[in-house]
Amino acid sequence: MTIKLTTAFAASMLALAAPAFAQEVGDAAAGMKEYNKCKACHMIQAPDGEDIVKGGRTGPNLYGVLGREIASVEGFKYGDGILGVKEAHPGGTWDVEALTAYITDPTPWVDEHGTDPSAKSKMTFKMARNQADVVAFLLEHSPDAPANVAEADGDTGPAEPGGDAAAADAAPAEAAPAGAAAAPAAN
Numbered sequence: 001m002t003i004k005l006t007t008a009f010a011a012s013m014l015a016l017a018a019p020a021f022a023q024e025v026g027d028a029a030a031g032m033k034e035y036n037k038c039k040a041c042h043m044i045q046a047p048d049g050e051d052i053v054k055g056g057r058t059g060p061n062l063y064g065v066l067g068r069e070i071a072s073v074e075g076f077k078y079g080d081g082i083l084g085v086k087e088a089h090p091g092g093t094w095d096v097e098a099l100t101a102y103i104t105d106p107t108p109w110v111d112e113h114g115t116d117p118s119a120k121s122k123m124t125f126k127m128a129r130n131q132a133d134v135v136a137f138l139l140e141h142s143p144d145a146p147a148n149v150a151e152a153d154g155d156t157g158p159a160e161p162g163g164d165a166a167a168a169d170a171a172p173a174e175a176a177p178a179g180a181a182a183a184p185a186a187n
Ligand code: HEC
Pocket: 034, 035, 037, 038, 039, 040, 041, 042, 058, 059, 060, 062, 065, 069, 070, 071, 072, 073, 077, 078, 079, 080, 081, 082, 099, 102, 103, 120, 121, 122, 123, 124, 125, 127, 134
């Protein structure tokens, strides 16, 4: 009886926990189908050449996109809008929130987070529904993504290098104490 109750309790806790998780990260299996909307323009090809999803070359390869630096696929000619985002956030990477916001409507995203508020995105595709699922699918093919890539911080901009959890070990202490450089000891 006790065991039964415990099991039932554990199951109900799982049932409670699962939707919250699913809501945040999405359903990768459903996202695989959603990716059909992307593949005309984007392949997913592993570094060893394996085609995970064969796709077009209008947009950059999306293998490992989560945790990857914005606009960093070698040889791909990015537009000025996304290059402005890269300039405004040196070393900034794609996290779940940024990617979700970007695919929802790329042009306003590059306007908000880049250097030119009237720039256009070269990606002429918007996704009104199921963004979380496609992002979950891409996360499955981002083996090097840091663990905190799916952490919600309410910021739709690029993840800053060394920000949040990454600061613990990966990032050198970059930020000098306020005033350290600006105010040399007067003597
Ligand atoms: C009609 C073609 C097209 C479709 C469809 C499309 N994209 Fe794109 N995508 C592009 C182009 C072109 C760029 C480069 C944007 C730029 O340079 O401004 C891009 C850029 C991106 C980037 C930035 C990559 C980087 O290296 O920083 C991501 C992420 C992305 N697309 C995800 C998606 C996802 C996910 C879908 C499907 C939901 C999708 N795209 C559908 C054309 C497309």
